Amino acid sequence: MLGSGSRGNATLVEVGDTLVMVDCGFPLVETEARLRRLKIEPERIAAILITHEHGDHASGVALFAERYRIPVWCTAGTLAACGKFGLQHAEFFNPQAAFAVEALEITPITVPHDAREPTQFVFSDGNHRLGLLTDTGSITPHIRARLADCDALILECNHDREMLEQGPYPAKLKKRVGGRLGHLSNAQAAGLLGELECQALQHLVAAHLSEKNNTPGLARDALAGALDCEPDWIQVATQDSGLGWRELR
Numbered sequence: 575m576l577g578s579g580s581r582g583n584a585t586l587v588e589v590g591d592t593l594v595m596v597d598c599g600f601p602l603v604e605t606e607a608r609l610r611r612l613k614i615e616p617e618r619i620a621a622i623l624i625t626h627e628h629g630d631h632a633s634g635v636a637l638f639a640e641r642y643r644i645p646v647w648c649t650a651g652t653l654a655a656c657g658k659f660g661l662q663h664a665e666f667f668n669p670q671a672a673f674a675v676e677a678l679e680i681t682p683i684t685v686p687h688d689a690r691e692p693t694q695f696v697f698s699d700g701n702h703r704l705g706l707l708t709d710t711g712s713i714t715p716h717i718r719a720r721l722a723d724c725d726a727l728i729l730e731c732n733h734d735r736e737m738l739e740q741g742p743y744p745a746k747l748k749k750r751v752g753g754r755l756g757h758l759s760n761a762q763a764a765g766l767l768g769e770l771e772c773q774a775l776q777h778l779v780a781a782h783l784s785e786k787n788n789t790p791g792l793a794r795d796a797l798a799g800a801l802d803c804e805p806d807w808i809q810v811a812t813q814d815s816g817l818g819w820r821e822l823r
Contacts (some may be wrong), residue, residue, distance in 0.1 A: 575609040575728075576600065578781045579813035583631050584616065585706065585728070592676040595622045596695065596706060597637040605638050608719025609814065611763040616642040621675045624648040624664075625709060626692035629656035634723040636660035640745075642661050644805075647675070649682075683712035685719045688755040696720055704728070705729040708782040711756040713766050721770060725822050726777040728811070729766070731793035732757035738787040751787070760796035762787065767800040777820045782790075 576584035582599040589723070593614070598605060609616055624632050624643055632652075635658050639646050646664040648656070667673045668690065672681040679700070682693040687709050691763045697704045705721040708730035721727065738752055738759070750756050758766075763780070772778075780793040790812075794805035801807075811817040 575779075575781070575811045575815040576605065577813055577816045578611070578648075578811035579785060580781060581813055582634075583627040583708075583782070584608070584816075586612070587678065587697050587704065589697075591616050592620055592678045594678060594680075595619050597625055597631040598622055598638050599628075599630040599632060600634050602634060602637045602641065605634055612819070615776070616644075616814050619644050621665075622646045622653050622658065622682070623695065623739050624671045625694055626687060626689035627657075627659075628689060628709070630763075631709070632656050632661070633659050636662075636714045647673075649691040649693060650722055652689070652693075681720060683707065683717055685717065686712050686714065688750065696724065704822065707766075708732075708758075710758060713758075713762060713769075718742050718766070718769055723765075723771055723774065724798050724800050725781075726820065727767075727775065728779040728781050729797070730782045731760045731763045731764050731780040731788065731796065732782050732786045733759050733787035734789070734792045735761060736785075737789075741787045743786070751784075757782065757784075760793050763793075764796040764800040767797060772799045772801060776822055777809060777819060778807070779809045779820075783810065783812075785813060788801040 584596045585596040648664050669682045679698045681696040694707045702725040704726045705724040706728045790810040794808040797808045798805040
C-alpha cells in the first residue's frame with residue numbers, strides 16, 4: 575500500500591506478472607516517489623481500478639494513467655463523477671459481476687458510501703482471495719457474502735466512536751463520517767470480523783485510519799478482540815508509509 579488515509583490512497587495487488595493499482599489519490603510526483611520506494615516501475619502496472627470519486631482516492635488517476643498509458647477501470651457512475659479530475663475515459667465493469675485483468679480475477683463489492691457508484695473488491699488468483707473494504711459506512715449482507723473465506727483482508731478502521739464524538743470535527747462532518755454512508759468505526763470492523771470465517775486468514779490489515787479520530791493501538795485492540803489474537807499480529811497501513819508487501823502462500 576502506497577498510503578492509506580484521508581490524504582491519499584493507493585494499493586498494489588500482484589499475482590505472477592500481473593500488477594494492478596487500486597485508486598490513485600496522490601499527486602503525480604508523489605505517486606511516482608512512493609512507487610520508487612517500493613522499487614516498482616509504473617510501466618508494469620496493467621490497470622488502475624477506482625473505487626469511487628473522492629479526491630483521496632481518485633484525484634491523481636488521470637495524470638498518472640495518461641503519462642504511463644495505463645487503462646483505468648471503474649463503474650459508469652464513478653467515471654461520470656471523476657470529470658472534475660480530468661478523467662474522460664475508462665473501461666467499465668459491472669458492479670455485480672466478476673471480471674479479469676490478465677491473471678487476476680476481480681469481484682466488485684457494492685458498498686454504502688456517499689459517492690456516485692462506489693465499489694470495493696475481492697482479488698483472486700484461483701487459489702487465494704484478498705478482500706479490500708474501506709470507505710463504507712455500514713455492513714450489509716452483500717458485503718459479508720463477498721468477504722467470506724478470504725485469505726487476507728484489508729479492512730477499514732476509520733475512527734474510534736468516542737474519539738470522533740469528542741474530537742475537533744464540526745458536527746456536520748462527525749455526522750457524515752459516523753453515518754450509514756460514511757466510514758467504518760473500529761467496533762464496526764470488529765463486528766464484521768466476528769461474523770466471518772477467519773480460520774484461513776493469513777494477513778489482516780487495518781486501513782484508512784483517521785489521524786484525528788483513531789490510533790493504531792485502538793484499531794489493533796478492537797480487531798484482535800474479535801479474532802482472539804495478539805494485537806501485534808494485526809498490521810496497520812499508515813498515511814505516510816503505507817504498508818510493505820505481504821504475500822499469500
